[in-house]
Amino acid sequence: MGTNNSLTNGVKKLCESLGRSNKATYAVVAIAAAKGIFRPLFTLSDKHEKPETKRYTAWREGLTEVVAIPTYLGIAMVAEKIATNLKVEKKSDIAVAKHNANFLGVCFAAAIVIPLITSIIINPIMKVITKNDSKKKAVTQKNDLLDLKGEAQPKKAIETSDYGVKKTPYTPYKPLGYSFAPARQLGMKVGGL
């Protein structure tokens, strides 16, 4: 019961504050945050797309929203500051001007600033990400190739020790540079040369 009351009071306070002053930034930042999480998730879960394309698109979508949030807040803040310096007849007009400037700042950010920043910043970031991806891919391919080579080699060569004995978990460890093998196996010449 007490929890219900405190929840109702919390919602009431929030509604009262929103009713008194509802800035455009509240909605657009909330939407950008949710889009930044959900759009990449939806893209990654798309079964019809290639994994490489999915990763690229998901990164791009997520980064766009990451860029959008501080841009909205920054531009709206600058617009509000400009509105504060306006010369008005009534003091109450400053509050109205600040509110309207916040709204216009959001529109300006959505139409021009965010697409501009995105087109400048995203491409270099995406290049770095795709470079790392291709490096990882190259390493994985190399490992796969080595594995394939390993499979192609005769099993005997892997499983037999330097002594020509079948390797078991108990085969003694042979330190590097130390040889206990017969001279004929090491190819020693007469006179030790």
Added chain:
Amino acid sequence: MIGGVTSFLTNPTLSTVAQSTTAAVTLETTMKALGRPTFILADKKLDDQTKKYATAKEFLYQTTCLATYFFVVVPLFKNGGFKLAKKMMQDEPGFKLFDSAQQFLDYKHLASMKKNERLLELSKKRVSKKFSETVRKELSKDTPEAFDVVKGTIELGNIVGSVLGLAIFAPQVSHVIVHPALKMMGLEKNKNKSQNDKSINLKA
């Protein structure tokens, strides 16, 4: 010039629009639908075919989002939020006076007018029949009550609806619409064909 900027920024009509979440989201999405494709078209690093594809895809995506938001999300969450809040906050005087979110928004519209304009509007039968006697009396005052909690309830419902609608629901709808539309426009080919045609950068 400065006087013009000041009067524009202190314009009460712009203030009413700026106070509404629906207006803010609608305008922001419209700006995205225009701005993003324009910047893609201006990108000199992309080839023509990729530009066309990316521009059409972005425009269709934003337009679908806008339509979904306007025709599904707004009506659903504006009234849903109002009804839910009315149940939660039964003691709130504002909720006793209004039956629906639209009725309150009509009241708010009249309340923002100057007194003589408001009374003139209220004298019209089609306007006055929307409200109860108590609300009409309130509107006849010099400064009618703002009912911030009721207004905030509608805005909160709109914000929640916008987040769920634009981040979760609209992308699903646009996914169903955008690809067939791009195919119809000849910008996206069938899978078998597109595998052979690598000239379009689908990542754009």
